[in-house]
Amino acid sequence: MKIEMEPIGYVRNEVKDRKDVSWGEDTSSIVLDSQYISGLKGLEDFSHVIILYHLDKAKYEKDKHLQRRPQNREDMPLVGIFSQRGKDRPNRIGMTSVKVVSVSEDTLVVKGLDAIDGTPVLDIKPYYPVYDKKDAAVPEWVDRLMEHYF
Amino acid sequence: MKIEMEPIGYVRNEVKDRKDVSWGEDTSSIVLDSQYISGLKGLEDFSHVIILYHLDKAKYEKDKHLQRRPQNREDMPLVGIFSQRGKDRPNRIGMTSVKVVSVSEDTLVVKGLDAIDGTPVLDIKPYYPVYDKKDAAVPEWVDRLMEHYF
Numbered sequence: 001m002k003i004e005m006e007p008i009g010y011v012r013n014e015v016k017d018r019k020d021v022s023w024g025e026d027t028s029s030i031v032l033d034s035q036y037i038s039g040l041k042g043l044e045d046f047s048h049v050i051i052l053y054h055l056d057k058a059k060y061e062k063d064k065h066l067q068r069r070p071q072n073r074e075d076m077p078l079v080g081i082f083s084q085r086g087k088d089r090p091n092r093i094g095m096t097s098v099k100v101v102s103v104s105e106d107t108l109v110v111k112g113l114d115a116i117d118g119t120p121v122l123d124i125k126p127y128y129p130v131y132d133k134k135d136a137a138v139p140e141w142v143d144r145l146m147e148h149y150f
Numbered sequence: 151m152k153i154e155m156e157p158i159g160y161v162r163n164e165v166k167d168r169k170d171v172s173w174g175e176d177t178s179s180i181v182l183d184s185q186y187i188s189g190l191k192g193l194e195d196f197s198h199v200i201i202l203y204h205l206d207k208a209k210y211e212k213d214k215h216l217q218r219r220p221q222n223r224e225d226m227p228l229v230g231i232f233s234q235r236g237k238d239r240p241n242r243i244g245m246t247s248v249k250v251v252s253v254s255e256d257t258l259v260v261k262g263l264d265a266i267d268g269t270p271v272l273d274i275k276p277y278y279p280v281y282d283k284k285d286a287a288v289p290e291w292v293d294r295l296m297e298h299y300f
Binding site: 001002003004005006007008035036038039040041042043045046047048049050052054056062066067077078079080081082083084085089090091093095096097120122123124125126127128129130131132133134135136137138139142143146149 | 151152153154155156157158185186188189190191192193195196197198199200202204206212216217227228229230231232233234235239240241243245246247270272273274275276277278279280281282283284285286287288289292293296299
């Protein structure tokens with residue numbers, strides 16, 4: 001079963017190469033395809049949105065990525081791809097909750113998006129705390145992994 | 151530009167028709183395709199996961215869905231599709247953070263997934279609070295909309 005999607009727009013920012021840390025200060029513009037512009041109506045009333053994007057530069061290879069150590073770090077455990085947020089995953093969908101900086105006619109400006117310049121965007125969803133915010137427990141390695149991420 | 155995806159597995163539960171409320175008590179099994187089974191390793195150490203799925207029964211029509219009132223309720227404002235979580239959206243990706251009930255060889259059992267039986271699953275991501283949990287502000291209509299959702 002094949003599922004087909006098309007970008008609704010693209011990420012524009014100063015990040016030209018992928019990186020594993022320090023995404024917190026980057027500001028990105030999401031420039032929408034003209035047919036979707038009026039879908040932004042009302043977004044300025046939200047403080048945060050969730051961006052779903054296509055990790056088009058990633059390459060999932062079963063033998064290398066179905067199980068791996070996060071960021072290939074020796075101090076991380078060997079876990080499955082569905083137990084980590086790594087980019088080389090089946091279907092290569094990235095997902096990040098970011099702060100809304102501004103909304104103009106065809107462009108949404110956000111802070112903290114960990115996607116490089118030119119990344120195709122698949123969806124924008126408003127962040128609903130009652131739906132998205134969880135008091136979740138994680139294994140101890142996650143806090144070590146995320147230490148310098150933002 | 152076309153982006154192709156394939157399901158990594160399917161939702162199995164007792165919900166045969168879509169609904170707008172009371173998803174909180176439903177338990178769902180996500181049965182993985184055999185090639186992805188070992189990708190679940192380590193997931194039992196997380197309390198919550200994020201499920202991305204293909205809303206295959208939804209139909210996005212620009213004139214009806216690019217702007218609409220959430221759940222078509224008269225007491226909701228007219229907002230763009232990217233300012234709401236409605237299912238009839240471009241690319242039809244659904245996304246929900248759910249509680250992990252159990253992980254077995256090829257099946258992840260979760261609670262609170264708002265997807266009907268047979269829904270194709272696109273990705274499973276562990277919930278990282280430092281990454282996903284936001285103190286977000288929303289317009290007042292969101293709290294009214296979500297009152298009986300779970």
